[in-house]
Amino acid sequence: MKLLNKIIYRLLSNTNSCCILFFMLTLVPFFVSSQKNYIDSLKSIIKTTGSDSERVKCLNKLGSKYRAKGNYDSALYYANNALARAEGINFKAERATAFSIAGNVYWSKGNYPLALKNHFAALEIRTKIKDSLGLSKSYSNIGMVYEEKGNYEQALKFLFSALRISEAGNDVDGMISANNNLGNLYFQQKMLDEAITHYKEGIALATNSKDKSVLPSLYNGVGAVYSGQNKFDEALENFNLAAAISNETGNKRAKANALSNIGHAFSNKKNSTKALESFLQAEKINEELGDFHALAITLMNIGSVKVNTGHNEEAEKYFYKGMKTGLEIGSPELVVTAEKELSYLFSKTNRFKEALIHYKNFVRLRDSLYNEESTKKSVQTQMQYDFDKKSAADSIKNSEAKKFEEIKHQQEIAHQKVYTYGGIFGFVVMIIVAGISFIAFRNKKRANVEIAMQKHLVEEKQKEILDSIYYARRIQRALITNEKYFERNLKRLKTGSK
Numbered sequence: 001m002k003l004l005n006k007i008i009y010r011l012l013s014n015t016n017s018c019c020i021l022f023f024m025l026t027l028v029p030f031f032v033s034s035q036k037n038y039i040d041s042l043k044s045i046i047k048t049t050g051s052d053s054e055r056v057k058c059l060n061k062l063g064s065k066y067r068a069k070g071n072y073d074s075a076l077y078y079a080n081n082a083l084a085r086a087e088g089i090n091f092k093a094e095r096a097t098a099f100s101i102a103g104n105v106y107w108s109k110g111n112y113p114l115a116l117k118n119h120f121a122a123l124e125i126r127t128k129i130k131d132s133l134g135l136s137k138s139y140s141n142i143g144m145v146y147e148e149k150g151n152y153e154q155a156l157k158f159l160f161s162a163l164r165i166s167e168a169g170n171d172v173d174g175m176i177s178a179n180n181n182l183g184n185l186y187f188q189q190k191m192l193d194e195a196i197t198h199y200k201e202g203i204a205l206a207t208n209s210k211d212k213s214v215l216p217s218l219y220n221g222v223g224a225v226y227s228g229q230n231k232f233d234e235a236l237e238n239f240n241l242a243a244a245i246s247n248e249t250g251n252k253r254a255k256a257n258a259l260s261n262i263g264h265a266f267s268n269k270k271n272s273t274k275a276l277e278s279f280l281q282a283e284k285i286n287e288e289l290g291d292f293h294a295l296a297i298t299l300m301n302i303g304s305v306k307v308n309t310g311h312n313e314e315a316e317k318y319f320y321k322g323m324k325t326g327l328e329i330g331s332p333e334l335v336v337t338a339e340k341e342l343s344y345l346f347s348k349t350n351r352f353k354e355a356l357i358h359y360k361n362f363v364r365l366r367d368s369l370y371n372e373e374s375t376k377k378s379v380q381t382q383m384q385y386d387f388d389k390k391s392a393a394d395s396i397k398n399s400e401a402k403k404f405e406e407i408k409h410q411q412e413i414a415h416q417k418v419y420t421y422g423g424i425f426g427f428v429v430m431i432i433v434a435g436i437s438f439i440a441f442r443n444k445k446r447a448n449v450e451i452a453m454q455k456h457l458v459e460e461k462q463k464e465i466l467d468s469i470y471y472a473r474r475i476q477r478a479l480i481t482n483e484k485y486f487e488r489n490l491k492r493l494k495t496g497s498k
Contacts, residue, residue: 039065056086056094063101068213070252070289072105079105096125096134100141107145108253110292110329115145136165136174140181147185148293150332150368155185176205176214183221187228188333196225216242216254220261227264236265253294256285260298267305276305296325296334300341307341312349319345336365 042058042065049055059082067075083098085091103118119141126134143158159182166174179202186195199221206215223238239261246255263278279302286295303318319341326334339362346355 052085052089053091053094056082056089056091059085060094060097060101063098067101067105067108068251068253070108070285070291072109072290075105076102092125092129093131093134096122096129096131096138099125100134100137103141103145107141107148108289108291108293110148110325110331112145112149112330116142119145132165132169133171133174136162136169136171136178139165140174140177143185144181147181147188148331148333152185152189156182159185172205172209173211176202176209176211176218179205180214180217180221183218187221187224190228192225192228196222199225212245213249213251213254216246216249216251216258218242219245220254220257223261223265227261227268230268232265232268236262236269239265252285253289253291256282256289256291256294256298259285260294260301263301263305267301267308272305272309276302276309279305292325292329293331293334296322296329296331297337299325300334300337303341303345307345307348312345315345316342332365332368336362339365 039062042062046055046058046062049058059078063075063078063082066072066078079098079101083095083102086095086098099118099122103115103122106112106115106118119138123135123138123142125131126138139158139162143155143162146152146155146158159178163175163178163182165171166178179198183195183198183202186192186198199218202214202218203222206212206218219238219242223235223242226232226235226238239258243255243258243262246252246258259278259282263275263282266272266275266278279298283295283298283302286292286298299318300322303315303322306312306315306318319338323335323338323342326332326338339358343355343358343362346352346358
């Protein structure tokens with residue numbers, strides 16, 4: 001898919017319109033076939049499955065798919081069917097989904113009261129079952145309805161709630177949708193810097209997401225901002241990207257928006273022929289879809305081209321037709337645009353009285369929609385969101401710092417324990433060694449004493465033996481006559497005999 005997007009981009013940037021058209025026509029049958037296979041598989045499951053819950057899920061998927069294709073009658077049929085079956089088996093989550101699909105269909109058809117009724121019914125269920133991702137979708141859907149009703153304060157409230165929930169739950173699809181819707185809202189309020197920030201944030205998220213369905217709307221948004229900044233080449237590049245991706249995904253509504261925006265870009269580049277060609281294609285698709293809000297915009301775009309080409313009577317009819325549609329669906333922003341265009345047309349054709357009436361209507365409605373207080377509240381809401389986001393980031397950062405310090409402290413404690421246990425172990429070893437040394441010393445001392453005693457005994461015995469020997473020797477000497485005594489007596493005897 002990413003490779004395909006890159007190819008489309010290169011074709012749009014480097015080749016002529018014939019090559020682009022040929023490439024798109026080559027792609028369309030593949031995607032149409034893929035979509036048809038998916039729808040057929042869902043219908044087959046509905047007929048064959050024995051699971052009521054699985055059947056309800058498939059009915060809702062069909063409703064969602066037909067709504068994306070612009071087949072609103074079929075979408076409502078399947079959504080209502082799913083709603084009835086889900087209620088029968090008390091399947092609350094899918095009941096909320098069915099209400100949500102119906103709400104989106106009524107929103108696309110410009111029936112804002114029924115859209116809000118269904119979306120608030122979905123919101124109530126999702127609140128009760130604590131479905132955070134579903135809540136994000138409901139808040140986003142309600143915000144979109146309030147945006148087209150011109151109630152920007154309520155729209156911002158719900159859209160930012162959707163964004164916060166999506167960010168908290170790391171719901172990428174929810175963040176993409178919320179950023180796209182916020183971009184649209186800020187663009188309506190002429191806050192272009194805020195608008196393009198949210199559009200580009202959405203594109204960055206959607207590029208890495210499996211679901212590319214919101215990309216055309218995001219590129220349309222970026223292109224619209226560039227148009228507002230008179231960067232018409234950059235605008236056309238983004239509108240062409242939106243149209244190419246719409247063809248790729250089979251999203252007719254997004255394609256109609258892209259064609260309408262391409263018409264704007266050509267009109268700004270003073271190419272009325274191509275502008276009218278794009279607007280007429282968008283008108284045809286919007287009529288087929290029954291998308292009255294987009295149809296009213298397209299009608300007034302055609303009227304603007306007719307003014308530029310001098311077809312003033314035709315232009316007047318288109319402006320009034322667009323205004324009538326805006327009034328019917330309850331969209332004040334469409335009425336504001338029609339009043340402005342009619343004022344310009346009548347002024348150009350010297351119908352100054354009518355021009356003044358429409359200009360006063362335009363100023364009155366414009367001021368109620370885009371007054372300073374409304375803009376201030378929008379800025380405050382954005383600032384509050386940025387502050388909350390920064391506070392959350394700081395909180396996470398502080399939490400991580402605390403965790404790091406705690407881990408570091410725990411490591412220091414662990415090291416200290418190692419040192420303590422090492423010291424205790426060393427001390428115990430030292431005590432053991434000292435004990436062994438003491439015992440050895442004591443044993444050696446005891447052995448020395450024993451040796452000394454034995455030596456003393458031996459010496460005593462030896463002395464006793466020697467004393468005995470000396471005593472015996474004295475006795476022997478005492479008993480044995482001295483040799484000199486005999487010699488003396490012999491001499492005496494010899495002398496006496498003479």
